[in-house]
Amino acid sequence: MANLNVELVAANGKVWEGEARMVRVRSVEGDLGVLPGHEPMLVALAPGEVHIRAEGGDDTTVEIDGGFMTVDSDHVTVVAESVVRSGS
């Protein structure tokens, strides 16, 4: 199965970039998971956690202060002003 190509961008630079199986974010209307093959979309994000499940089962969790996410042909860009890593 194809992987997602994920970029996590904060105002002061790229925080994380790589392949992932799944991305879970908190949109303004509730939690939302993105798997490969998702239709293109642009989502406004609420302050909360962004969860990235990488290829080998490694998880990256960060805390964002709101922003947005674009999904476009398996390319996911999460854009937030400040991104804080919260544990593994």
Next chain:
Amino acid sequence: MGAQIREYRQRIRSVKSIKKITRAMELMAASRVVKARQRVDDTTPYADAITQALATVAGHSDVVHPLTTEAENPTRAAVLIVASDRGLAGAYSSAVLKASEQLVTRLTEEGKEVVPFLYGRKAVGYYSFRRREFAESWEGNTDAPQVERAREIAERLVEEFLAEEGGVDEVHVVYTKFVSMVSQEPRSLRLLPIQVVDDATGSDTDTARSGRDEGGQMPLYDFEPSAEEVLDAVLPQYVRHRIFNCLLQAAASELAARQRAMKSATDNAEDLITTYTRLANQARQAEITQEISEIVGGANALADAK
């Protein structure tokens, strides 16, 4: 020792200590400008992402947002002037202030009332010395701006822009664009209302992502929860980012200008030291020559007297 030599030596000493200071400032600015440029470059992915998202929204919906709406009859314009806190940076502050004066004049000629917002102690000093009114000012840390500061400024400006009564119809920013280490130019740009770079030819020819989309096709987008709300989230972020970017560029420009100013100050100090050393040597030689001729003259006089 003759009075003249002493004076020259004193001057050499003082120029030398000034040179030490300017040299230190030059080195400091040089090392910090690298960091400042790095920070400008670091924001590029964010800028790309946000511009891309804006283009997407603009291309896939025809939502009207207050931040993008032109006022029919603009009467008040806010101008944010981005200067520095400290001087000793050559013409940096005066160049940006001059550019702001031009913009203010132009806006006034267009019949708009100008509301100045100042950033940096030099801009505040310029306005208060001339006893001019300004709406608000921010000081401190102009050579290493923080995101929080940019957010504070952006919120204030957006609030002013969206105010129903007594707000402004346009927001301009005057800052110094960092072109290269040797060239920084003052620029003015209109921040609000936002001109969304909408491809007029239609939404299917957006080239920004053509690297990924075969045939340059822009896929149909799904907006969650709705295009309006996405815009609501993206636009203020865009404004904040533009301001932050301006501040970062201004900081890099300030440091580059300071480095250059301090370099020429150091060079000038070196020239002065050379000149004064020559003069001091000359004075010393003149004194020695005079002493010799006095001794010779004295000896001759004694010999003649015998």
